[in-house]
Structure formats: C-alpha cells, structure tokens
Amino acid sequence: xxxxxxxxxxxxxxxxxxxxxxxxxxxxxxxxxxxxxxxxxxxxxxxxxxxxxxxxxxxxxxxxxxxxxxxxxxxxxxxxxxxxxxxxxxxxxxxxxxxxxxxxxxxxxxxxxxxxxxxxxxxxxxxxxxxxxxxxxxxxxxxxxxxxxxxxxxxxxxxxxxxxxxxxxxxxxxxxxxxx
Numbered sequence: 001x002x003x004x005x006x007x008x009x010x011x012x013x014x015x016x017x018x019x020x021x022x023x024x025x026x027x028x029x030x031x032x033x034x035x036x037x038x039x040x041x042x043x044x045x046x047x048x049x050x051x052x053x054x055x056x057x058x059x060x061x062x063x064x065x066x067x068x069x070x071x072x073x074x075x076x077x078x079x080x081x082x083x084x085x086x087x088x089x090x091x092x093x094x095x096x097x098x099x100x101x102x103x104x105x106x107x108x109x110x111x112x113x114x115x116x117x118x119x120x121x122x123x124x125x126x127x128x129x130x131x132x133x134x135x136x137x138x139x140x141x142x143x144x145x146x147x148x149x150x151x152x153x154x155x156x157x158x159x160x161x162x163x164x165x166x167x168x169x170x171x172x173x174x175x176x177x178x179x180x
Contacts, residue, residue, distance in 0.1 A: 001108055001109060002044075002107070002108045002109075002110065002111075002112055002113065002114060002115055003108075003114045003115070003134035003135060004046065004104070004108060004114070004115045004117060004127060004132060004133050004134050004135075005038060005041070005042065005114045005115070005116055005117065005134060005135040005136075005137065006116075006117040006118075006120075006124045006127070006133060006135070006136050006137065007035065007038045007116065007117070007118055007137040007138075007139070008118075008119065008121065008124070008136075008137070008138055008139070008151065009023045009139050009141060010138050010139065010140050010141065010151055011140075011141050011143050011144060011145040011148075012140065012141070012142060012143060012144050013144045013145060013146065013150070014150040014151050014152065015145040015146075015147070015148040015149065015150055016119070016121045016148070016149060016150065016151045017121075017148035017149035017150075018148055022141065022143055022145055023141055025170075026141050026142070026143075026168075026170040026171070026172050027170075028168065028169065028170055030166075030168040030169060030170075030172075030174075031139060031168060031170070031172060031174075034137070034139065034166075034174050035139075038114075038116055038137060039069075039072055039116065041113055041114045041116075042076075042113050042114040042115060042116035043076065043077070043112050043113040043114070044076065044077050044078075044079065044107070044112060044113070044114075044115045044116070045073070045076050045077070045078045045079070045115075045116055045117075045118070046078075046079050046080075046081070046104070046107075046115050046116070046117045046120070046123070047078065047079070047080045047081070047117070047118070047119070047120050047123070048080070048081055048082075048119070048120035048121075048122055048123035049080055049081065049082035049084065049085050050120075050122075051118065051119035051120040051123075052078070052080040052082075052085075052088070052090075052093075052120075053085075054119075055073065055090075055118075056088065056089065056090040056093070059073045059074060059090075060074055060090055060091070074090075074091060074092070075091075075092060076092065077092050077094070078090065078092055078093040078094070079093075079094050079095075079096050079107065079115075080093060080094070080095055080096065081096050081097075081100050081104075081120075081123055082095055082096075082097060083097050100126075101126075101130050101132060104127065104132050105132060108132070117133075121149060121150075121151050124136070124151070125151070125152060125153070125156055128156075128158050128179070129156070129158065131179065133179070134178065134179070135163075135176060135177070135178050136160065136176070136177040136178075137174070137175070137176050137177075138173075138174075138175045138176075138177070139172055139173070139174055139175075140172065140173040140175060141171075141172055142170075142171035142172065158179070159179070159180040160177040160178065160179060160180055161177065161178055161179075161180045162175060162176070162177055163176050163177065163178050164176035
C-alpha cells in the first residue's frame with residue numbers, strides 16, 4: 001500500500017501560511033535535499049483546493065532556475081480535493097470530490113510510490129484525523145511569525161511518534177512523525 005506523506009514549512013508558533021514571506025532566509029542545501037527526497041519518493045501529488053490554485057497559478061508557466069521543480073510539478077499526476085472545483089486546467093490534474101476519504105483510501109491502494117502533500121494544512125489535518133496520513137514531515141523554522149493560519153486548530157488531538165529528527169545548520173529542525 002502506498003503512503004501519504006505531508007511536508008510542511010512551519011514556524012515555531014505553528015504558522016504554515018505564507019511561508020514565502022518568512023522561510024527563504026533559512027533555505028539551504030540541507031533543506032533542499034529534504035524537500036527533494038520527499039519528491040523523489042513520490043509519483044503522485046495531493047492538494048487541497050487553495051494550495052492547488054496557488055501552485056496552478058504559478059508553476060505551469062514557470063521558467064528559470066527552478067525549471068527542474070516546475071517540470072516535476074507539471075508532469076506528475078495531481079489530485080485536488082474540492083467540492084467546488086470542477087475542471088482543473090493544470091495538466092495531469094484530477095478533482096476528488098464526493099466521499100473524499102474513500103477516494104483517497106482507494107488512491108492509496110493503487111500501485112506506485114508515495115502520495116506527496118505539500119502545504120494544504122486543512123487537508124493534512126483531515127487525513128490525520130481519518131487515519132489516512134502515514135507520515136508528517138515538518139521543517140520547523142526558528143522564527144515566531146505571530147499571525148497566520150496554524151497547522152493545528154483547536155480540538156485537534158492525535159498522538160504521533162517521532163521517527164527521525166535532524167537539525168540543519170540554519171537552525172531548522174527536520175522532524176518526521178508517524179501516527180503512534
């Protein structure tokens with residue numbers, strides 16, 4: 001069975017929103033390798049609608065130094081969880097609506113590599129609550145952002161076990177959790 005693996009940039013105070021505003025000073029080769037490893041282990045991408053629309057608005061026409069990442073994102077099969085989006089225009093994209101948890105469970109049963117989730121905090125929490133998230137990879141940045149959407153809201157409780165931890169030279173913690 002395939003694994004669903006979520007990777008998020010997160011601040012010390014739990015903020016995952018708008019990492020483009022605070023995360024780049026901490027990005028280095030170590031973090032690039034961690035992000036690259038998650039991509040290399042996956043052959044399918046899973047998004048919530050908001051993150052999907054942000055990525056779809058940027059990556060299809062992107063050129064430049066991130067061309068390899070753009071190629072990966074554009075050519076990898078993508079699934080977007082949404083009850084409102086009907087026709088995603090980004091190539092290789094499919095909408096999952098209706099009984100989302102059942103559809104994701106079916107997706108996990110298909111042959112292939114991992115299913116990678118980037119961003120999409122609401123989706124990550126929902127998958128975790130429904131026992132459909134196999135691994136949570138957090139790149140914890142040594143910054144307090146103060147405002148913005150946090151990964152876990154009130155009422156979320158789930159026991160996790162730490163299976164790997166690395167401290168990067170920038171002070172970023174690379175933490176890998178699995179359901180306990």
